[in-house]
Amino acid sequence: MRTAVVTGAGRGIGRSIARALASSGFSLALIGRHEDTLRETVADALILPADVTDAAAVDAAFAAIAGTWPRLDVLVNNAGAFGPTKPLEDVGRDEFTGILATNLVSAFWCTQHAVRAMKAQEPTGGRIFNIGSISAQKPRPNSVAYAVSKHGMTGLTRSTNLEGRAFGISCTQLDIGNAKSAMSGPMGEPTFDPAHIGTVVATLAGLPHDVSVLELTMLATAMPFLGRS
Numbered sequence: 710m711r712t713a714v715v716t717g718a719g720r721g722i723g724r725s726i727a728r729a730l731a732s733s734g735f736s737l738a739l740i741g742r743h744e745d746t747l748r749e750t751v752a753d754a755l756i757l758p759a760d761v762t763d764a765a766a767v768d769a770a771f772a773a774i775a776g777t778w779p780r781l782d783v784l785v786n787n788a789g790a791f792g793p794t795k796p797l798e799d800v801g802r803d804e805f806t807g808i809l810a811t812n813l814v815s816a817f818w819c820t821q822h823a824v825r826a827m828k829a830q831e832p833t834g835g836r837i838f839n840i841g842s843i844s845a846q847k848p849r850p851n852s853v854a855y856a857v858s859k860h861g862m863t864g865l866t867r868s869t870n871l872e873g874r875a876f877g878i879s880c881t882q883l884d885i886g887n888a889k890s891a892m893s894g895p896m897g898e899p900t901f902d903p904a905h906i907g908t909v910v911a912t913l914a915g916l917p918h919d920v921s922v923l924e925l926t927m928l929a930t931a932m933p934f935l936g937r938s
Contacts, residue, residue, distance in 0.1 A: 712778045713914070714738045714771075716761055716819060717788030719746030721890030722840060722903045726785050727751050729907030730914065735783065738774050740819075761788045761815035762807075771822035780830040783914050784823040786816035786862075787840040792854040805854045812858035813865070820869055820880075827878045834877025834918040838910055839866045843886040843926065843934055859884075863924075870923060879921035881913060886928025899929040 713730045717723040719741035727750050731737055737754035739747045744758040755777055759766040774781065792808035793800055820837060827835035841862045848856035862882060869880035889900040906927060913922055928934055 710736055710778070711782045711914075712736045712738070712774075712780060713783035713785065714740065714774060714781065714819070714823070715785040715787060716740045716815070718750050719743050720750075722885065722888055722906055723785070723787040724750045725903040725907035726787060726838075726910045727754070727907075729904070729911040730783065730785075733911040733915065735914070736778070738770075738777070740770050741788070761819070762810040764818060767815065767818045767822070771819070771826075775826065781823055781826040781835060783836050783838070784819060785838045785840070785910065786819055787838075788812075788815055789840065789858075792852065792858075794851050796851055797853045800853055805857075808854035809858050809861070812855070813861040816862060817865060820865065824869065824873060824878060827873070828876050832877070836914055836916075836918075837869055837873075837878070837880040838913070839869075839880060839882045840906075841866070841882045841884040841924075843884050843928060845882070845884050846926070847934065866924070870921065874921075877918040879918070881922045882924045883909070884924065884926045886926070886934050887932045888927075888929075898933065899931040901929040 713735040715723055715727045718727045718739035731751045737751050739754045740757045740759050741747050747756045757770040759770045789812045793804045839862050842859040844856045845859035845863050866880045866882040887900045888903040
């Protein structure tokens with residue numbers, strides 16, 4: 710049995726990834742705020758309603774996972790929010806720290822749990838996927854909190870790879886550009902179906918542990934990314 714945990718699995722990119730992993734034969738644990746939307750994603754998954762910005766809730770979710778499965782093969786850190794769209798000097802302190810808590814701190818907590826499990830199990834190893842953004846490479850104007858959180862995700866990805874490689878643990882960051890979702894909203898730019906992200910994650914999850922993919926950029930072909938300052 711291969712097992713996977715997906716955060717933010719109740720909609721959009723997280724839902725697409727969860728369904729693709731389920732189709733590839735993974736047993737799933739789904740973490741998100743709303744039980745009903747998690748059940749709509751994959752009905753027979755281990756459903757774990759939780760706010761990932763609540764450390765105790767994250768601890769409880771992973772305790773339930775450890776009590777259900779003898780091993781953990783895949784973690785997908787997908788939970789996220791875009792945050793305030795306003796000039797840097799106008800972003801409130803709570804707004805800034807709230808976005809970092811949702812996009813980055815929660816991913817660190819989940820990664821800690823996953824790495825502990827992947828080091829302790831026999832055989833060791835596993836894969837972690839961090840859903841980043843092209844804003845980790847080229848930020849959009851008036852989105853400082855989001856940009857900082859996604860740049861931080863790159864640091865988490867690289868550190869996880871560095872510390873995990875001796876145990877067969879790899880981490881891939883997918884920098885996404887304009888996947889169609891509720892979070893992307895009416896962007897006025899070309900978008901693409903997030904189902905394709907699920908296909909990519911499921912494919913990479915099937916690779917042997919002696920192969921890793923550090924970073925991958927996936928975007929709508931016609932979006933204005935290359936060449937933007």
